[in-house]
Structures are given as structure tokens and as C-alpha cells.
Amino acid sequence: MRNLKIVKVMSELGAGTRGASLGYDALYIASHHAGSRLMVDTPTEEVETVNDNLFEENDTPNAIRVEGIAQMYSRIADSVKHTLLNGDFPIVIAGDHSNAGGTIAGIKDAYPDKRLGVIWIDAHADMHSPYSTPSGNVHGMPLATALGENNEDRKINEIVGKTKENWDKMKGDSPRVAYEDLVLIGVRDTEEPEDYLIAKHNVKSIKVEDLRLRGERAIADETLDYLDDCDIIYISFDVDSMDSAISVGTGTPVINGFSESETEKLLVYLTESPKICCFEMVEINPLLDDKCNKMAETAFFMLDKVAKTLQKK
Numbered sequence: 001m002r003n004l005k006i007v008k009v010m011s012e013l014g015a016g017t018r019g020a021s022l023g024y025d026a027l028y029i030a031s032h033h034a035g036s037r038l039m040v041d042t043p044t045e046e047v048e049t050v051n052d053n054l055f056e057e058n059d060t061p062n063a064i065r066v067e068g069i070a071q072m073y074s075r076i077a078d079s080v081k082h083t084l085l086n087g088d089f090p091i092v093i094a095g096d097h098s099n100a101g102g103t104i105a106g107i108k109d110a111y112p113d114k115r116l117g118v119i120w121i122d123a124h125a126d127m128h129s130p131y132s133t134p135s136g137n138v139h140g141m142p143l144a145t146a147l148g149e150n151n152e153d154r155k156i157n158e159i160v161g162k163t164k165e166n167w168d169k170m171k172g173d174s175p176r177v178a179y180e181d182l183v184l185i186g187v188r189d190t191e192e193p194e195d196y197l198i199a200k201h202n203v204k205s206i207k208v209e210d211l212r213l214r215g216e217r218a219i220a221d222e223t224l225d226y227l228d229d230c231d232i233i234y235i236s237f238d239v240d241s242m243d244s245a246i247s248v249g250t251g252t253p254v255i256n257g258f259s260e261s262e263t264e265k266l267l268v269y270l271t272e273s274p275k276i277c278c279f280e281m282v283e284i285n286p287l288l289d290d291k292c293n294k295m296a297e298t299a300f301f302m303l304d305k306v307a308k309t310l311q312k313k
């Protein structure tokens with residue numbers, strides 16, 4: 001039985017489309033719709049955002065709003081760190097996926113000597129850096145900050161000044177996660193610089209078809225076995241890992257993703273592991289949802305299953 005604590009991070013600075021900062025509220029409405037008290041009864045800590053930055057001119061095209069995102073990294077890290085050290089289990093509900101880099105920093109700050117495994121459930125690899133990115137959207141970069149990766153082998157941008165300073169701050173002094181302690185699940189929309197890193201470091205990547213062929217239990221067991229040498233494991237769940245027919249309200253939907261039932265079983269089997277130390281859900285954007293609040297309702301269903309699994313132990 002874990003004491004859950006929700007860490008609410010409604011920052012959307014890293015996304016290319018506006019609205020992910022409304023994800024928490026959409027989820028809250030979905031919980032009411034589902035007749036659940038989970039979000040009312042679970043202690044919740046809100047991390048203050050700097051979304052006002054959106055109204056200012058951006059002057060860092062290769063890492064848009066990087067200064068504010070670096071600021072969010074340290075705020076999120078503080079919150080996740082003290083939640084963990086307090087003995088609580090952080091469930092991070094965040095806007096765009098860039099926030100996950102701050103969560104990983106917080107876990108590592110809490111447990112500097114523990115080996116951290118990461119399960120990244122996402123349609124995207126999020127391994128770009130300011131050096132390699134064609135878009136400058138920082139929600140495509142959080143894993144690179146955790147891995148301490150610039151990917152200068154695939155450099156297309158010159159990175160100096162404010163961008164470099166904040167990017168280096170986000171990466172920290174040393175990598176927080178090793179490539180061998182990372183498992184990608186559901187990644188199916190990557191760009192060449194990311195494919196290069198995945199191949200170079202032989203990153204474990206489990207495809208939607210693998211899960212469909214072998215079943216959720218086998219995939220969860222394989223993932224946890226692969227991370228057996230890690231002391232603690234963090235799960236990052238981007239709702240766009242699910243098929244675009246379900247993930248109607250998210251910034252970058254991708255076809256051929258997981259079904260609801262595949263996602264539910266996978267998340268439950270993974271969170272049964274006592275090594276799981278933190279769970280994060282990101283990229284719910286109700287402004288893009290053309291089926292009323294369907295995205296958040298599906299996401300809440302997953303959150304509820306995960307919370308129940310964590311509370312069983």
C-alpha cells in the first residue's frame with residue numbers, strides 16, 4: 001500500500017500546440033464523470049508554472065521557451081524529490097512531456113546513489129536536443145536531458161548563449177539515466193537523429209506489434225526483467241502512445257498505437273512491480289478533443305487502474 005500524492009504540473013511551454021495545461025482540469029472533470037473520488041481525496045501539490053512566458057516573444061528558436069522550461073525542471077524536481085523523501089508515491093499529472101525531464105531530475109536528486117530505470121510509453125522517442133531538432137519543441141527532448149545527450153553527431157543547429165546555458169542546466173552535471181536502463185514502449189514516430197541514437201546505443205524498444213503478438217503480461221515481464229539491475233523505476237506515460245482513434249485530444253497523435261485494453265493491462269502489470277517509484281501522465285489536451293472530453297476520460301480510466309494497483313500493495 002503506497003501513500004499516493006498527485007503532483008500537478010500544468011506547464012505547456014514545451015508543446016507546439018496550445019492547451020496541454022488544461023489536461024489536469026479535463027482529467028478532474030473525467031474523474032467526476034466516472035464517479036471517482038481519486039482526484040479529490042488524493043493529497044495534491046501544485047507546482048507553480050510560468051505559462052505567462054507564452055505571451056512573450058520567444059528568442060531561443062532551437063529550444064523554444066527553454067529558460068522557462070529550465071525553471072520548471074527545478075521546481076518539478078524539488079516537488080518530486082520531497083514527495084519521495086517524505087515516503088509518498090508521486091503521481092505526476094503534467095501538461096506537455098518536457099516536464100518529465102524535471103521529474104526524472106527530482107527522482108535522481110532524492111536517490112543519487114540508486115540506479116534508475118525508465119519506461120517511456122510514448123509514440124515518440126523524445127530524444128532530440130537543441131542541436132538536432134528541426135522544430136525546437138522541447139517536449140521532444142526530455143529523454144535527451146535525462147540521458148545527458150546532445151547528439152552532436154547529428155547537429156543541424158549551432159547552440160550558444162541562453163539556449164546552451166539552460167540546456168546544460170537541464171541536463172545537470174551527469175546523466176541521470178543510462179541508455180541500458182531505458183525501455184521505449186510503443187514508439188513508432190521517430191526522426192533520423194533519434195533513430196541514430198537508438199541504434200548506436202542499442203536502446204530496448206518494444207513495438208505495438210510486439211505487444212500484440214506476445215501479450216501484455218509477457219511484455220511487462222520482459223521490460224521488468226530487462227531493468228532488473230535497476231533499484232528503482234519510473235514510468236512516463238504519454239497518452240499519444242495509444243492509437244490516434246482513442247488519443248483524440250493530444251498534441252501529436254499517431255496511428256497504429258495501443259488500444260485501451262492493451263494500455264490498461266500493460267500499465268497495471270508494470271505498476272505491480274515494487275520497484276516502480278513514480279508514475280507520470282502527460283499530453284492530455286482537451287482543446288484538441290473533438291469528442292468532448294474523451295481523451296481525458298480514457299486517461300482517467302488508466303490513472304484509476306494505476307492508482308488502484310499501487311494501493312493494493
Ligand SMILES: [Mn+2]
Nearest residue numbers: 097122126238
Ligand atoms: Mn512524449
